[in-house]
Amino acid sequence: MRVKMILPALTEATSPFFRPIKYSLFPPLGLATLAGFLAEDDDVSIWDEHVEKVATDDEPDLVVIQAYITSARRSYEIADRYRARGVHVALGGLHVTSLPEEAQAHADTVFLGPGEDTWPAFLRDFRAGRPAARYASQHRTLLGVPPIRRDLIKRHKYLVPNSIVVSRGCPHVCDFCYKVAFFKGGKEFYLQPVDSALAEINRLPGRHLYFLDDHLFGSPPFASALFDGMRGMGRLWQAAGTVKAVLEQPGLVEKAVNAGLRSLFIGFETVNAANLSEQRKFQNIGRDYGAAIRRLHELGVMVNGSFVFGMDQDSPDVFDRTVEWAVGQGIETATFHILTPYPDTALYQRLDNENRIVHRDWDLYDTRHVVFRPARLGPAQLEAGYWRAYRDFYRWSSIWRGASTTSAPRDRLRHISYAAGWKKFEPLWDVLIRGGQVLHALPFLEFILEGFGRHPTTPEPSDRRLADREFALQPLDGGALQPRDVHLRDAEPLGNLRLG
Numbered sequence: 001m002r003v004k005m006i007l008p009a010l011t012e013a014t015s016p017f018f019r020p021i022k023y024s025l026f027p028p029l030g031l032a033t034l035a036g037f038l039a040e041d042d043d044v045s046i047w048d049e050h051v052e053k054v055a056t057d058d059e060p061d062l063v064v065i066q067a068y069i070t071s072a073r074r075s076y077e078i079a080d081r082y083r084a085r086g087v088h089v090a091l092g093g094l095h096v097t098s099l100p101e102e103a104q105a106h107a108d109t110v111f112l113g114p115g116e117d118t119w120p121a122f123l124r125d126f127r128a129g130r131p132a133a134r135y136a137s138q139h140r141t142l143l144g145v146p147p148i149r150r151d152l153i154k155r156h157k158y159l160v161p162n163s164i165v166v167s168r169g170c171p172h173v174c175d176f177c178y179k180v181a182f183f184k185g186g187k188e189f190y191l192q193p194v195d196s197a198l199a200e201i202n203r204l205p206g207r208h209l210y211f212l213d214d215h216l217f218g219s220p221p222f223a224s225a226l227f228d229g230m231r232g233m234g235r236l237w238q239a240a241g242t243v244k245a246v247l248e249q250p251g252l253v254e255k256a257v258n259a260g261l262r263s264l265f266i267g268f269e270t271v272n273a274a275n276l277s278e279q280r281k282f283q284n285i286g287r288d289y290g291a292a293i294r295r296l297h298e299l300g301v302m303v304n305g306s307f308v309f310g311m312d313q314d315s316p317d318v319f320d321r322t323v324e325w326a327v328g329q330g331i332e333t334a335t336f337h338i339l340t341p342y343p344d345t346a347l348y349q350r351l352d353n354e355n356r357i358v359h360r361d362w363d364l365y366d367t368r369h370v371v372f373r374p375a376r377l378g379p380a381q382l383e384a385g386y387w388r389a390y391r392d393f394y395r396w397s398s399i400w401r402g403a404s405t406t407s408a409p410r411d412r413l414r415h416i417s418y419a420a421g422w423k424k425f426e427p428l429w430d431v432l433i434r435g436g437q438v439l440h441a442l443p444f445l446e447f448i449l450e451g452f453g454r455h456p457t458t459p460e461p462s463d464r465r466l467a468d469r470e471f472a473l474q475p476l477d478g479g480a481l482q483p484r485d486v487h488l489r490d491a492e493p494l495g496n497l498r499l500g
């Protein structure tokens with residue numbers, strides 16, 4: 001069977017005027033995961049429109065398309081083209097799950113939720129000549145999932161080809177997040193057995209890893225076992241964590257650091273506490289953000305802080321206050337977003353009920369445009385403030401001031417190199433990407449992450465209290481550990497917008 005898998009790009013990613021480094025970071029893991037379920041003699045290819053042109057004039061037996069909200073329009077366009085020639089089109093992913101009726105008009109089969117259960121079921125039906133029009137995921141497990149088909153990924157086209165996901169979902173329920181909508185009808189947070197996660201890591205060449213998990217620390221027993229297993233592997237890695245995980249899980253961050261953690265994405269979201277309860281981001285309330293940052297810096301971990309503008313308590317001073325705070329804390333990189341109500345989220349429902357959604361042009365639901373009526377800001381003011389926040393945070397003077405919060409010369413240099421490397425050398429990134437050479441920049445990233453030399457091992461306090469006190473453990477089917485209750489009130493991640 002000839003199967004063509006496509007990750008369509010949002011319009012701007014294909015524009016010659018938009019810096020493409022952000023879109024050349026991570027390969028399409030979702031499709032490579034699904035490809036693992038195909039048979040050895042199937043002829044399968046994966047196409048990522050963010051990094052290559054995708055021809056649509058061929059006639060495979062099956063076309064598989066993954067749609068995010070920002071690429072929904074393009075996904076439908078490609079789907080329509082293939083269907084016009086009689087090719088069976090399967091559409092899945094986050095946006096399809098949020099709006100299945102909309103997607104159904106452009107597909108022979110739509111998939112709701114994660115694909116590990118529905119996709120093999122569909123393949124059986126398709127091969128038998130009776131595919132259904134819709135499959136909804138219910139049975140959620142990562143046990144027995146075949147290895148990701150990394151051989152189908154064009155590694156040289158990405159700066160970070162070793163992205164990896166060892167869990168799905170998150171234990172929290174923030175109003176604005178895609179999570180509840182995507183995982184409804186089944187488990188909302190589940191883990192790969194530790195052994196198979198370690199085996200997956202072992203299969204990856206080189207040193208650098210980027211964990212795309214929404215909340216790598218979401219199950220402390222799992223994270224602890226994973227970090228123990230990774231110790232001594234010589235890896236350098238980045239991930240998403242939470243203020244609470246940093247402050248309140250004894251020994252866990254030290255374990256992560258000794259296993260190679262060098263930069264952590266943290267969803268601070270807002271410096272305005274009243275916003276947190278409005279967005280049900282309870283896990284951040286009352287936490288000392290500054291203490292979390294200091295602790296990470298002491299351990300040699302850089303911080304990528306994520307902030308959202310436009311919540312109902314935000315007034316015109318929010319931009320300057322946020323940037324000032326972030327720079328003053330010595331945060332190395334920051335990601336800013338305009339609050340965006342993804343369909344089928346609680347936030348969308350609330351704004352829709354209040355008649356505050358102004359349009360449904362999904363192309364513009366990219367966290368850079370205002371698509372609703374903000375409470376205390378004008379839409380133009382919100383967009384202008386968002387762009388100004390980026391400019392102000394990444395000014396040379398801010399980078400220097402942020403770096404000066406540390407006294408160690410090597411940490412200062414690392415701060416400057418990392419922040420500047422990300423935002424100040426866009427023409428250089430363009431040249432590397434267009435020349436298909438972006439992977440050659442990876443050793444520099446590793447060198448900076450490593451702090452230009454070896455990193456000392458950090459003492460780990462005993463973490464027995466952690467397991468005893470907060471989490472009763474039960475063996476997962478495969479022998480790994482899993483929290484009994486997925487609604488843990490522990491740390492926060494932002495399962496989302498890593499690099500702006």
Ligand code: B12
Pocket residue numbers: 007008009010013022023024025026027028029030031033034064065066067068069070071090091092093094095111113114115116118119165177178179212213214342365366367368495496497498499500
């Ligand atoms: C890595 C990542 C990126 C990377 C690369 C994306 C890539 N190559 O896939 C980069 C940096 C480019 C990126 C950019 C953006 N991203 Co992004 N990103 C992610 C992140 C963190 C991980 C994605 C991932 O690899 N997951 C792991 C794999 C295994 O899961 P998966 O891809 O979802 O695939 C599974 C299922 O979806 C399903 N499935 C998917 N397709 C299909 C098809 C079929 C037929 C079937 C059966 C099943 C199926 O099965 C797969 C296996 O379970 C997610 C958060 C998240 N947890 O998903 C956000 C996320 C996808 N991003 C998001 C957004 C908004 C953006 C940006 C607009 C951000 C911005 N401000 O610029 C841009 C533009 C994205 C675009 N191209 O349109 C949102 C999407 C919201 C939505 N409703 O669509 C998310 C969910 C973050 C969030 N919480 O808001 N992103």
Ligand code: SF4
Pocket residue numbers: 169170171172173174177178179214215267492493494495496
């Ligand atoms: S903590 Fe992050 S991933 Fe979890 S629900 Fe909230 S925003 Fe989503």
